[in-house]
Amino acid sequence: MYEFTRKTICDGVSFGSIKDSRFKRSRINATLVTPLDKKTAAANALLSCVLTRSCKKYPDFTSLNRKLNELYGAALYPSVQRFGDFQTVTISVSGLDDRYALNGESISSEITDLLCSIIFEPNITDGCFSDNDVEQERRQLIENIDAEFNDKRTYAINRCIENMCRDELFSIGKYGSREDVIALTQENIYKAWKNLLENSRVELYMLGNNSPDKALDEFTKYFGGKSRKISGTTKIISEVGEVKRIIETEEIVQSKLVMGFRSAAPSDIRGRIANSLMSAILGGSPTSKLFMNVREKQSLCYYCASRVDNQKGIMLIDSGVETKNIDKAENAITEQLNSLMHGNITDEEFDSAKKVLKNIYISTLDNLGAMQSWYISGVLGSCLTAPVEEAEIVDEITKDEVIGYANELKLDTVFSLIGN
């Protein structure tokens, strides 16, 4: 099996290693965590794109990508996410394990160097990134934000969150807003780079068969002694007023319904698992209440699912339905939720959801990308537990705990995107 170790380089900077010989690829990532802030969200997002476009060593897009191809199709990409009221910027490089190079090259050593070059030695002259890089990436980031409208399921979910959390940091888009991206100056981006390296919480991870020593040395060289203190917490709202109902119309043939609930945001691992189990029973699998009733029995939709965010304390249920059936679908969903709140959980439903949850937890062990996400969210959520341990906790959860969490759900916002 795999060997997990985590070392502190200095306050706020840690290096984790998952040594596992089963995989033919390895990966190395740096995740920089900072409080969500409208003033910096867009700059951080654009920075992540500019950083992964070129660096001192490979000063333009084409030479950098040729290098990645030479390294047997190594992949370099930025990822910006929202985690509670924090923004995370992750730069990842993955590549073939040294054992599989056709000509005996050391790929692992090269991808570590590459990640360090990308983060620490960007293409900067006199405090400015290349104008061309910035303008190209700015245009693409704007198109990326615009394109969130193209997929109506994602768009409806985003609109529900924006409306539900409109007075909270959580409503800030992970890339900031379109207007903020347009307004960014070279100085903003340079400051974002400095600020992320000096003040953000840093989680470094190396996963795969390669020895982590070289990467740890490189990162220690840079971060050693540069302690930082991370402030900020995620604001949890548990009370709701009158349900906010927002209706938008579009030229679409299928209407979208998204119901946003305030849920518990348990701080302990057992509570989080119980809350997730509650959502799994309600709408987390093809044997859940929503799938079995709203789809299979009433044939109202193709998908109807729930997902809970333990960090922020919200749960979303979404479905795609005929416009004329939108009220019927909401009633059908509410009926299933009420049934759960009243404690109507059969042994089969309970047992099945537990098995599904355990299956999902244990399966993360077979995928390096999933392992990375698991450990990062564990660390950021202050609950660093191995997948196997969490699977064991699933078995201990009682129906009463699940029913308790179901009864903490309060409907906050209903967003409907209606076809004309």
Next chain:
Amino acid sequence: MNFELIENKRIGEKYYKLHHKSGLTIIVYPKEGFNSTYAQIGTNFGSINNHFITNGREIKVPDGTAHYLEHKLFESEEGDAFTQYAKTGALANAYTSFEKTCYLFSCTEKFRESLEILLDLVQSPYFTPETVAKEQGIIGQEIKMYDDSPDWRVMMNLQQAMYHNNPINIDIAGTVETIAEITPEILYECYNSYYNLNNMVMCIAGNVSPDEVLEIADRKLKDNSPFNTESIFPEEPYEVKSNYTEQRLPVAVPMFCLGFKEKADNKNTVSLKESICTDILLEAFANESSSLYRKLLDKKLINSTFGASYLGGLGYRAVVFEGETHSPSEVAEFIRNEVIELKKNGISPEDFEIAKRSLYGRTVSVFDSPSAIAANVISLEFLGNTIFDMLEETANITLENVNERLKDQLDPDNYSLSVIKGIDD
């Protein structure tokens, strides 16, 4: 009956293969140290197989039948398979593509019980007027979801612009009107014609041993008579049907698909070597390290959604470029001009070398994922190849192979452009 051990020394991988007496080809691919098991069984029957001769009778079925059958196979006289999977905790699913229909599950416990459910599922059709009618609403919503999806529409519209007759131009799920024509009799007809174990492949990868699979297969699989169905495909002209097609949907960034149709016949599908040559060609010509990508980027015509792929099978073959852009016609014209240059000069040795390395690296990565292994094994078995052939062919392809292949591809005059514009663009 014994499994044959098949090994690849280059990357130290192995699996077991058996032609089971029932007719089913079974591949067991143990991954040492893995916790989960992934099982997939597929029949060589997809949306394009809508016209066929079975036991001397000629049959045509409504658009969307293969996909409808996939949904309805989950129900048997005893109830539905999802309820049974609920007892094992397996995550089950199924999908229908142009060429095949597959049923799958992944699990970390109770593998044997889940495999029994899977083998029962594909062997116990149960269709009544009531169960068939019930699915109209669910699939109707699935169709409408795709009608609103610009990614799907831009691709389907391209097929309709490129092909006059080949059924690749028909939406996999059909339309609300065509699925209304589907009856239990039609579903039984297709089931009996194509869900013959001789026309099917099963691959189980991950935490699994050949012995446990064989024991269940011996017990569960019924002997099948020889496969006796022949798919019929219409003659397809070489030329595209139309150079341009456009649809308006609520999108903020317009999308395009540019397809270069090539010569295809109804008897021979794309060989593994042909498809790898094309993959390397497209990697060299259009991926992020290419001069084409760079020029399009500098002209602000594309973003990171840009890519190229190959869609080929019986009677249809085309290279497709796709992405988001505010100037679809300009992108298409630019790519066409670059194609003309490419056809003159071929791929350079240097571009070939790094493209091949990149593809090789990605091919090796497939072996890290049980689900990717199973999906590739099934597609390749239908072609008569193994998953190791895919790796070896990639390692052995030469620049001459790729440039020779290029001669039959990317005819700059035989293209279609499909565009999705915003409502107000």
